[in-house]
Amino acid sequence: MSTQDPREQLSRYQGPLRVWASDAESYAAGCGVFSAAKVRRRFTAVGWERRYGDDPIMLGVIRKIIVALHRDERTTTWEGLQEALREQMAQYADLNPGLRRYVAHAVEQYLDAHDELAAQYGEMRFVTFDPVIGSQGREVVVWAPLYCSADGVREVRRLRVKKARGSTEEHDRWATVAAYIAAGVQMRILPTKIRIVEVGLFDGSTEVVFEGTPDEVRARYEAHGRPVIRGLVEAAGYRPGQSCQKCKLAGCCPSLQDLSGCLGQQHLLAAIGIPLEAARARVGPRDSRRLTTTPRFDTDVAHARSYAARHGHLAARSREEHEGFPIGRWLAEHRQRARRTAGTSPQARVLASLDPWWNPPWPMRWQYAYHHARTHPDTPRATQWITTQRQAWPLLHPGQQQLLASIGISPGTLR
Ligand code: SF4
Numbered sequence: 001m002s003t004q005d006p007r008e009q010l011s012r013y014q015g016p017l018r019v020w021a022s023d024a025e026s027y028a029a030g031c032g033v034f035s036a037a038k039v040r041r042r043f044t045a046v047g048w049e050r051r052y053g054d055d056p057i058m059l060g061v062i063r064k065i066i067v068a069l070h071r072d073e074r075t076t077t078w079e080g081l082q083e084a085l086r087e088q089m090a091q092y093a094d095l096n097p098g099l100r101r102y103v104a105h106a107v108e109q110y111l112d113a114h115d116e117l118a119a120q121y122g123e124m125r126f127v128t129f130d131p132v133i134g135s136q137g138r139e140v141v142v143w144a145p146l147y148c149s150a151d152g153v154r155e156v157r158r159l160r161v162k163k164a165r166g167s168t169e170e171h172d173r174w175a176t177v178a179a180y181i182a183a184g185v186q187m188r189i190l191p192t193k194i195r196i197v198e199v200g201l202f203d204g205s206t207e208v209v210f211e212g213t214p215d216e217v218r219a220r221y222e223a224h225g226r227p228v229i230r231g232l233v234e235a236a237g238y239r240p241g242q243s244c245q246k247c248k249l250a251g252c253c254p255s256l257q258d259l260s261g262c263l264g265q266q267h268l269l270a271a272i273g274i275p276l277e278a279a280r281a282r283v284g285p286r287d288s289r290r291l292t293t294t295p296r297f298d299t300d301v302a303h304a305r306s307y308a309a310r311h312g313h314l315a316a317r318s319r320e321e322h323e324g325f326p327i328g329r330w331l332a333e334h335r336q337r338a339r340r341t342a343g344t345s346p347q348a349r350v351l352a353s354l355d356p357w358w359n360p361p362w363p364m365r366w367q368y369a370y371h372h373a374r375t376h377p378d379t380p381r382a383t384q385w386i387t388t389q390r391q392a393w394p395l396l397h398p399g400q401q402q403l404l405a406s407i408g409i410s411p412g413t414l415r
Contacts, residue, residue, distance in 0.1 A: 006045055006249045007033060010235045015042040016137035017233060021144070021181070024228045025174040026243075032236025033253070034243040039232055048251040058099060059159060061092055062201065063129055065107050066145070070126045075111065078369035079385055101395075106201035108363040110159070113204040115364075116332040117155075117197065119318030124149050131156075133184040140229065142178040146185065152192035154182040157199050163339060164200035164207040171224040172196075175210040180221035183214045204363070205339035293346045301350055303327055314355040315367040335359045362397050370400075374407050 010033070019039045027035065037043055044050075065088045074080030089104055118124060124147035132141040147155040156178045175196040182194050194217050196210040212220070238255035250256060293301075303325040308314055310322075320328035331351075338348045338359050351358045360367055373382040386409055393401065393411040404410065 004046060005254065006037070006252060007235045009046060010036050010040060010043065013040045013043050015040060016139070017041065018139045018141055019177075019229050019232055021140075021142035021174045021177040023232050024177045024225065025172075027173065027228050027232060030243050031239035031241060031247070032231075032234070033238050033249065033255075034247045035232040036235035037248045043248065045249050045252045048249075050248050050250065058103065059161070061095070061103055062106050062110070062159070063145070065089075065103070066110055067126065067129065069107065069111065077381070078365040079381060079388070081108070081111065081365055082388065105363075106161075108365065109201055109204035110199060112364045113199045113206050115318045116204070116336065117206055119326075119329040119332045121153070121155075121195070122149055122151075124153070124155055127154075127185075127187070131181050131185045133181050140177060140181055142174075142181050144178060146182055148187065148189065150189070152189045153195060154185075154187075154191050154193070155195045155197060156182050157197050158209070160198055160200050160202075162200055162202045164198040164205040166207050166209065166340070171220070172209050173224065173228055176220050176225040177229070179210055179212065179217040180225055183217045200339070203339050203361070206336055207340060293350060297347050297350075300325070300330060301347075304331070304351065304354060308354040311371070313367075313371055314351060314358040315364065315371050317368065331358065335364075357399065357403065360397075360399060362400060366400065370403055377407070 017039050018041045023035055023038060037045075065085070068088050069075050069081070069084055072080075072084045074084045085104060085107060088107075089100060092100065092103070095103065114124075127146045127148050129145050130141055130143055131146045132139050134140050142156060144156050144158055147157070149155075158174065158178070178196050179194045182196075183191050191214050194210075194212060194214065195208060198207045198209055200206070238253065240253075240255050244250055244253070244256060247253065303322055304314060304327065307316060307322045307327050314331055316322065316328040316331055318328040318332050334347060334351060335358075338345065341348075344352075348359070357367065369385050372379075373385050376382050377386070389396065389400075389404055389409060390411055396404070401410075
């Protein structure tokens with residue numbers, strides 16, 4: 001192994017540089033030498049090379065399936081989506097069964113979130129994954145999908161395995177860099193607005209973490225993004241911590257040699273961060289929740305009441321209107337609000353009184369298909385859907401089983 005300090009080796013590197021928005025996100029907490037090695041794409045330490053496993057990354061699988069489904073016209077119906085999803089999942093037959101179930105669930109939730117975002121902000125077309133700007137071997141990239149509308153709105157979506165969160169920092173560095181990239185990508189339609197949205201794959205929740213004009217995006221990047229990118233490229237000091245586990249230099253880092261056995265020691269890594277209890281204590285108790293609805297809600301909910309009276313449910317499609325009121329979009333907004341609110345709001349209680357499954361924990365596409373099967377049970381589409389449900393019965397949520405049972409469908413019972 002070379003005895004040359006890795007920082008010296010890094011300073012001589014002449015190859016391409018690539019900075020990811022996620023590097024900017026973890027900048028403050030991370031090791032400076034780790035960041036400098038990571039952004040130097042072709043850098044390997046003299047005498048030691050890190051080998052990475054080739055297991056598919058779960059989010060990577062989800063992304064590939066999302067792209068394929070965006071291009072598949074069958075996904076407008078629940079049955080078509082299931083067929084297309086089955087075909088896609090067949091390509092990952094060697095995934096662990098628990099992971100397969102999560103991937104299928106996450107993809108459905110993502111497509112629901114996509115529809116709900118379209119209902120709230122208008123149609124968006126998928127452009128690409130991982131947009132990149134820069135030239136001559138100096139690139140800035142964001143690991144995320146980019147969408148755009150016909151009138152120049154560009155949207156980057158940050159995928160989270162759990163629920164979507166609002167931005168926790170005053171200047172969300174990931175969003176700052178992602179917005180700058182989205183504004184700078186060369187496209188036929190010039191950008192008019194940039195939006196950064198977080199999507200929770202667990203429940204299809206969404207949170208807008210940034211929205212602004214291209215000028216606002218550039219000003220924010222100059223103030224809060226560019227200095228961070230510069231800092232990432234310089235090989236500042238060593239700081240052992242979580243990044244050691246995935247560091248290109250882990251086998252030859254002088255800092256780790258002083259901490260023999262650091263890799264993989266959870267207790268040591270936890271000691272570097274902030275304990276969960278301390279973080280919770282700092283946040284303090286939640287504000288007391290409002291007990292009543294608003295006058296605006298009381299006016300709007302009259303449309304929901306009338307819709308439920310006519311159809312027997314609140315599973316309105318995202319673009320559906322009722323008596324001139326955008327009932328689909330309004331319900332989509334309330335579903336999103338309910339997903340990011342702890343506990344049950346007064347509004348959610350009112351909607352649940354009209355339809356207990358107005359915001360189900362399963363994808364809305366299933367709910368649409370259920371109501372179609374309930375009201376048109378003899379159509380070929382409903383018959384096929386019912387057969388699929390009976391076969392998949394053990395995998396269904398108890399609430400889904402209850403809904404099916406209420407219209408006479410159960411395993412082993414023919415309608
Ligand atoms: S092994 Fe750890 S301390 Fe050493 S350079 Fe990598 S991240 Fe920094």
